[in-house]
Amino acid sequence: MTIRWFIPLVAGAVLASCPAGAQGVLGIATQAKDLILPSSPSVAATVNGSRMALLKPDGPGPFPAIVLHHQCAGLRTLDGKPNRSMGEWARAAIQHGYVVLLIDSLDQRGVASVCEGSKNGVNFPRGVRDAMQAADYLRTLPYIDKKRIAHVGFSWGAMVALIGGSKELREVLPGSQGFEAAVALYPGCFTIRPSNGAPPFEIVRNSIDHPLLVLMGDKDVETPADECVRKLQAAKEAGAPVEWYVFRDATHCWDCDHLNGTSRTRRGINIVYRFNPGITEEAKRRVFEFLERTWAAGRTAVRQ
Template sequence: MRLASLLFAACIPTAHASEQISIPTAGISSSPEPLVAHLYKPATPGPHPAIVMLHGCGGMYGSKGAVGARQKMWGEFMASQGYESLVLDSFTSRGIKEVCTIKFGERTLKEADRVGDAYAALAWLRQQTDIDAKRIAVLGWSHGGGVTLDTITRKPKAVTTEGFKAAVSFYPGCTARNKRADGFHPYAPLLLLIGESDDWTPAAPCKELAASVAARGEPMSIVTYPDSYHDFDNPGITSKRVRKEVPNGVNPGQGVTTAPNPEAREDAKKRVLAFFAEQLK
């Protein structure tokens, strides 16, 4: 019985360790230098569908300099399911460590400035022989979630090829976008996931935006999680915390809340997997 179990386990595809690579800006991204990225590959032979992953305002890395727990978890998880996952670093090439503690109006790098990064990564992936060029999606968290919303609604002028096939955005800021909902038009299916208790990027404007877009018959859906805060899917967070050093949020100056929700995280993984299975056929 034990031998059979071991043989079964040996047949389950596992993800390789990530490989650090350099992404040329290709005249698309505003980055002054090539972009750093970490690529997670399936153990099975390609060509594979792929996902460009965009980090939040805290950057790509954790406190010890390794890829942050959230990005690592999602990169490994999606690779184990047959997707190549390219976790893209928008900060290092620009000399930025983080922007979470900077007021919106004082940030030198806006979400819209990172759209070119996503398309530079898309161009690079399409040149790889083990990637299915017609099955590439984009996924982002928080600041990167906002980048995802911008990415899936417009393409840089330098991009003349087809865009992303689908997009997933975790807890982006929707307030300003909801005020201009008439101009928000996803060109591919978009799934948004957010906690109902989020006081950093509130859920209500995202729900209103999704309702407006869906009412026009355009491809946007939303999942909200009760009793869940910002970063609910981050396995590197072990307890609820109020981040007083963050000047933005629902109550500027009072800090924002981050907290894990393992149940919501596991549900999100299933939903994202089902969404990509459907949209990247």
């Protein structure tokens, strides 16, 4: 599948030429101002997924940490309601002993949605830079284990996680150590083909260089799993540390109870969202087991 609507033409052209277009990528990633991140932890019970938040378990740490990155409508739905799925994921991470930085790439920039394309400088490179700056910020906090920080993204945020998993883009966004692991839930794995004739750009690249888990649904018509599986397999065969799982009978945004039963048409495709609590719980189990395996492998490598 090809796609033309998620990213400005110039971004597609510059990304395709990394690292030669380093200054261009940095320019695209800085069209929008940097986020002002939460300065102190919030009480987990008060977080409903409607605003950025920093959350931590009780105790001094050091704790592993997760940067949670939302779907294309940010931390509020298009009708202004809280994105409850992000609040639930944040609370689940706290229960598993993680510090959580729930970020919002849209709100401070006056953007309601990037579901139909980039707005006000909010594009994929900006999203990657947001996530990396969030990771850098977490490393300044005294209760964080600086070698156990993961990026967990959903739909738009999942595509940001996939792109940010490749070293080419990170190398042209200076000043960040990035992540030790990443998880992408129901991403698109499209080929972006700029209409200005610039070379195509793959969201999934063979240069992914840290452990990556991708979770998808077989009934997802918005970001179909088949294309992801094919490209992830090619990346794995090229040596990328990727793994994936496709849930049966899962639509796009299977964890979004606030969207359950709603429908919309995008790119001529009728999309119906179905919240599936069983798959949502299974997805959480797989995410945290993957992260624990990744941290354990890192500890073993250090000892050796």
